[in-house]
Amino acid sequence: MLVKTSKPSFSKRLSGAERSSSCYEQDRRVFLKRSGLTVAGLSVLGSLPLGGICKAEAGAPPAPGASVITRKNICTHCSVGCSVIAKVSNGVWIGQEPDYDSPINRGSHCCKGAAVRDDVLSQRRLRYPVKLVNGQWIRISWKTAIDEIGDKLLAIRERAGPDSVYWLGSAKFTNEAAYLNRKLAAFWGTNNSDHQARICHSTTVTGVANTWGYGAMTNSYNDIRNARTILLMGGNPAEAHPVSLQHILEGKELNRANMIVVDPRMTRTAAHATEYVRVRPGTHIATIYGMLWHIFENGWEDKEFINQRVYGAEEIRKEAAKWPPREVERVTGLPEAQVRHIAQLFATQKPSTLIWAMGQTQFTTGTANVRASCLLLLATGNVGRPGAGANIFRGHTNVQGATDLGLDVTSLPLYYGLSEDAWRHWCRVWDVEYESMRGRFPSKTLMETPGIPSTRWFDATLLPRDQVTQPNPVQAMFIMGHGVNTITRMPEAVKGIEKLDLLVVCDPYPTAWSVLSERKDGIYLLPACTSFEMDGSRTASNRSLQWGEKIVDPVFESKNDYDTMYMLAAKLGFADLMFKNIKVENGSVSAEDILREINRGGWSTGYCGQSPERLKTHMKNQAKFDLVTLRAPKDDPEVGGDYYGLPWPCWGTPQFRHPGTPILYNTELPVIEGGGTFRARFGVERVVSRKVMENGREVERQEHDNLLADGSFSTGSEIKDGYPEFTLGVLKKLGWDKDLTSEERQTILRVSPDKPDLVSWATDLSGGIQRVAIQHGCSPYGNAKARMIAWNLPDPIPVHREPIYTPRPDLVSDYPTLPDARQFRVPNIGFSVQKAAVDQGIARHFPLILSSGRLVEYEGGGEETRSNKWLAELKQHMFVEINPANAAERGIKDGGWVWVMGAENSSRAKMKALVTDRVGRGVAWMPYHFAGWYEGKDLRTKYPSGADPIVLGESVNTLTTYGYDPATGMQEPKATLCQIKAA
Numbered sequence: 002m003l004v005k006t007s008k009p010s011f012s013k014r015l016s017g018a019e020r021s022s023s024c025y026e027q028d029r030r031v032f033l034k035r036s037g038l039t040v041a042g043l044s045v046l047g048s049l050p051l052g053g054i055c056k057a058e059a060g061a062p063p064a065p066g067a068s069v070i071t072r073k074n075i076c077t078h079c080s081v082g083c084s085v086i087a088k089v090s091n092g093v094w095i096g097q098e099p100d101y102d103s104p105i106n107r108g109s110h111c112c113k114g115a116a117v118r119d120d121v122l123s124q125r126r127l128r129y130p131v132k133l134v135n136g137q138w139i140r141i142s143w144k145t146a147i148d149e150i151g152d153k154l155l156a157i158r159e160r161a162g163p164d165s166v167y168w169l170g171s172a173k174f175t176n177e178a179a180y181l182n183r184k185l186a187a188f189w190g191t192n193n194s195d196h197q198a199r200i201c202h203s204t205t206v207t208g209v210a211n212t213w214g215y216g217a218m219t220n221s222y223n224d225i226r227n228a229r230t231i232l233l234m235g236g237n238p239a240e241a242h243p244v245s246l247q248h249i250l251e252g253k254e255l256n257r258a259n260m261i262v263v264d265p266r267m268t269r270t271a272a273h274a275t276e277y278v279r280v281r282p283g284t285h286i287a288t289i290y291g292m293l294w295h296i297f298e299n300g301w302e303d304k305e306f307i308n309q310r311v312y313g314a315e316e317i318r319k320e321a322a323k324w325p326p327r328e329v330e331r332v333t334g335l336p337e338a339q340v341r342h343i344a345q346l347f348a349t350q351k352p353s354t355l356i357w358a359m360g361q362t363q364f365t366t367g368t369a370n371v372r373a374s375c376l377l378l379l380a381t382g383n384v385g386r387p388g389a390g391a392n393i394f395r396g397h398t399n400v401q402g403a404t405d406l407g408l409d410v411t412s413l414p415l416y417y418g419l420s421e422d423a424w425r426h427w428c429r430v431w432d433v434e435y436e437s438m439r440g441r442f443p444s445k446t447l448m449e450t451p452g453i454p455s456t457r458w459f460d461a462t463l464l465p466r467d468q469v470t471q472p473n474p475v476q477a478m479f480i481m482g483h484g485v486n487t488i489t490r491m492p493e494a495v496k497g498i499e500k501l502d503l504l505v506v507c508d509p510y511p512t513a514w515s516v517l518s519e520r521k522d523g524i525y526l527l528p529a530c531t532s533f534e535m536d537g538s539r540t541a542s543n544r545s546l547q548w549g550e551k552i553v554d555p556v557f558e559s560k561n562d563y564d565t566m567y568m569l570a571a572k573l574g575f576a577d578l579m580f581k582n583i584k585v586e587n588g589s590v591s592a593e594d595i596l597r598e599i600n601r602g603g604w605s606t607g608y609c610g611q612s613p614e615r616l617k618t619h620m621k622n623q624a625k626f627d628l629v630t631l632r633a634p635k636d637d638p639e640v641g642g643d644y645y646g647l648p649w650p651c652w653g654t655p656q657f658r659h660p661g662t663p664i665l666y667n668t669e670l671p672v673i674e675g676g677g678t679f680r681a682r683f684g685v686e687r688v689v690s691r692k693v694m695e696n697g698r699e700v701e702r703q704e705h706d707n708l709l710a711d712g713s714f715s716t717g718s719e720i721k722d723g724y725p726e727f728t729l730g731v732l733k734k735l736g737w738d739k740d741l742t743s744e745e746r747q748t749i750l751r752v753s754p755d756k757p758d759l760v761s762w763a764t765d766l767s768g769g770i771q772r773v774a775i776q777h778g779c780s781p782y783g784n785a786k787a788r789m790i791a792w793n794l795p796d797p798i799p800v801h802r803e804p805i806y807t808p809r810p811d812l813v814s815d816y817p818t819l820p821d822a823r824q825f826r827v828p829n830i831g832f833s834v835q836k837a838a839v840d841q842g843i844a845r846h847f848p849l850i851l852s853s854g855r856l857v858e859y860e861g862g863g864e865e866t867r868s869n870k871w872l873a874e875l876k877q878h879m880f881v882e883i884n885p886a887n888a889a890e891r892g893i894k895d896g897g898w899v900w901v902m903g904a905e906n907s908s909r910a911k912m913k914a915l916v917t918d919r920v921g922r923g924v925a926w927m928p929y930h931f932a933g934w935y936e937g938k939d940l941r942t943k944y945p946s947g948a949d950p951i952v953l954g955e956s957v958n959t960l961t962t963y964g965y966d967p968a969t970g971m972q973e974p975k976a977t978l979c980q981i982k983a984a
């Protein structure tokens with residue numbers, strides 16, 4: 002069903018102009034020829050159906066008498082987490098089908114999920130390690146590759162220090178590989194360790210965590226079935242998360258729910274909406290304040306919820322008062338009646354959920370944007386209950402897990418941060434001396450200082466030494482599963498690649514890193530296997546963990562991530578310490594043991610209860626979990642009472658058998674049944690200076706604001722009010738410490754022999770403090786109010802700020818970006834760039850807003866999916882959507898070639914035009930999955946022979962520009978400027 006609905010109507014239009022993308026054999030041959038496939042290539046791709054996309058062919062049947070076994074894994078292409086059932090005969094993956102038992106996908110796949118077998122079997126995969134010598138790719142052995150790479154890394158470390166090597170990991174990793182990658186960077190001695198969350202949801206994590214405790218989706222895809230109002234702002238799940246639509250649309254039908262889509266584009270999701278709101282890119286905060294203005298004006302806010310569970314609502318009420326309808330319309334273009342209407346629906350027809358993806362996050366105001374969304378949810382009492390919440394759709398299959406496991410320049414695994422306490426915690430888990438770990442870093446200060454975001458790696462390579470706050474600039478990149486073409490300012494990245502001493506790319510496909518520059522040497526490509534060729538867990542967007550079984554052994558000479566990291570750690574000299582408590586047999590690393598180590602340290606986020614055994618049992622019993630609640634019947638002997646995938650937090654040890662938390666902050670459920678409160682992570686009170694009137698005079702007074710919940714608590718809680726996070730000291734005050742076992746007490750004492758009372762729910766390695774708090778009905782992390790004011794962020798309350806490259810320079814004086822500052826070891830000169838753009842009249846020369854997003858056919862940087870023969874059929878050209886009026890002004894025809902010019906670097910890119918009123922006048926839109934062309938030049942011949950993706954095209958990020966969120970380093974690809982002309 003979903004493949005059908007997601008079949009692109011506009012693809013037909015594109016193919017109408019360019020018939021080669023339809024079902025005609027002759028045109029297919031033209032396409033194949035153009036894509037570099039010769040007759041020999043055709044025979045290699047023997048199963049490619051020459052009849053066109055209308056006809057698909059199954060793999061060969063198993064040999065007579067051969068046994069066929071099934072294995073289950075998770076689709077690698079988005080965070081929905083659809084299960085795939087693979088049929089394997091004699092070690093060969095011969096067939097696949099969607100999993101009907103999975104409560105997440107119930108027998109559905111989108112086109113990407115339906116094509117994953119070819120991700121593994123594709124003849125376009127990188128088959129063996131290669132290195133670039135005199136401009137030629139030379140085959141080498143794994144041993145040679147690791148030896149040479151290791152020697153070069155050690156030489157750079159000796160010469161420039163560990164921070165000059167950048168470890169870029171992946172949202173495609175399993176949880177175990179993500180954790181291992183962060184651990185590898187720690188043992189190497191740097192915090193320059195990041196992954197795709199930087200460019201998709203780092204702002205979500207920071208903004209949401211700073212509001213109510215954890216930076217993740219509060220409810221689940223399935224729970225959207227309970228909503229009466231579904232507000233999508235900044236997401237297009239029909240293309241980006243297709244199977245989630247089964248939950249959204251069934252909920253819409255069954256509940257007669259309102260489905261409001263606020264988006265600059267009339268997307269395929271918007272086509273299903275009961276109300277479509279076309280908004281100017283970059284005006285999210287103004288839109289939300291516009292809604293709040295009506296909500297407060299009409300008394301639609303949830304007063305009881307605010308009084309009990311929200312801090313700082315008065316400040317927001319004052320800020321919203323600055324956004325009357327006329328100002329909202331001036332900034333956003335939205336008429337008063339429409340804003341009032343959607344505000345009323347959201348506030349009064351509850352429960353209401355707010356769904357977002359990168360349409361909110363990828364701005365210089367990204368953190369403030371998502372905070373504004375949280376404020377709307379809080380003001381209307383739409384958090385912590387079924388059908389409500391912030392349903393934040395992550396991108397890649399395991400971007401949630403990779404974020405949780407610490408592939409983040411600001412934190413060790415599971416959000417412990419980088420403080421000495423955090424390092425000491427993980428050193429205890431790793432069973433290594435803190436002092437020896439400290440000795441791996443250039444200084445204690447750098448050990449506790451956030452690294453360089455992936456968005457700025459080339460700035461940290463190209464900028465003069467005195468502008469990068471570490472001993473030396475970045476000189477080497479070790480990249481596992483991350484495309485270069487998803488990062489903005491690609492012309493600068495090209496220069497950055499040329500400046501590096503060493504570039505290592507470990508990926509199933511070569512990726513654009515290998516072809517973009519004019520380098521003739523110094524690049525190594527290592528063939529990684531896909532997640533289908535290894536065991537391990539993944540965390541879907543709803544925080545559920547799913548165990549994927551290895552379907553087949555790694556094909557060709559590829560290796561799994563665990564074994565590659567083990568080889569590298571051995572070469573670098575710290576494998577024995579790093580794998581001290583993880584079984585390695587003949588170079589093969591145990592995924593189960595890595596998860597057990599995560600369990601032993603993952604108290605802060607509740608990654609402690611999901612043992613490999615429990616996760617495997619869930620996969621075997623998927624059919625027992627309810628479609629809406631995700632819960633198994635309580636009397637089931639194997640998974641009784643559990644929520645599917647034990648969504649984090651899953652408290653205590655695995656033996657404690659916490660069921661997981663399907664909805665965060667839900668006080669209607671006891672904590673032991675998956676309930677919770679808002680987290681008390683910002684202290685119990687805030688001291689604020691306020692001006693007050695005293696005897697007719699205004700005086701300044703220090704006031705102590707209580708941050709704990711007021712009269713709100715979980716069902717069954719023995720404390721009938723707010724409370725702080727639990728430590729041994731708090732247990733003692735309550736007299737609950739006597740409930741600890743002697744073994745738990747001894748472990749707590751070992752954690753901190755001098756100050757055991759300070760050992761907390763997050764650092765107690767026994768799990769006893771969590772167990773006791775929960776058995777008294779309490780959340781281990783306390784019970785506080787959510788914060789409408791986040792006083793530690795650059796904008797404590799959200800403030801509308803124009804994009805760096807705005808089409809409305811007239812608004813910049815009222816709504817400028819934040820001042821220039823140093824952030825994450827490099828300067829952020831966004832204010833100067835914005836000012837220069839206004840002064841130079843850039844908006845006159847580049848009058849179209851350029852935004853970007855996702856296609857259903859491809860994913861991420863697209864190398865894998867563009868190398869998949871089934872998917873490559875469906876979308877063969879990079880294109881730009883342009884409104885008919887703008888096209889007519891420029892003499893541009895639908896399907897014709899155009900040049901698009903960017904506002905920086907004299908950048909330009911050549912692609913097809915899709916003339917459509919899907920985009921409004923003044924807006925252009927591009928997908929971000931393409932690469933392999935650069936400024937009109939086809940780079941196909943530069944890929945290693947036979948490993949070039951089938952479909953190549955220009956990257957949108959050739960054209961994107963400067964702009965970084967100050968709290969996270971997030972880039973701004975959703976709103977910049979461009980000009981377009983017929984080619």
Ligand code: SF4
Pocket residue numbers: 076077078079080081082083106109110111112113114115242243244245
């Ligand atoms: Fe499911 Fe997402 Fe894979 Fe499509 S891409 S099959 S929606 S997990």
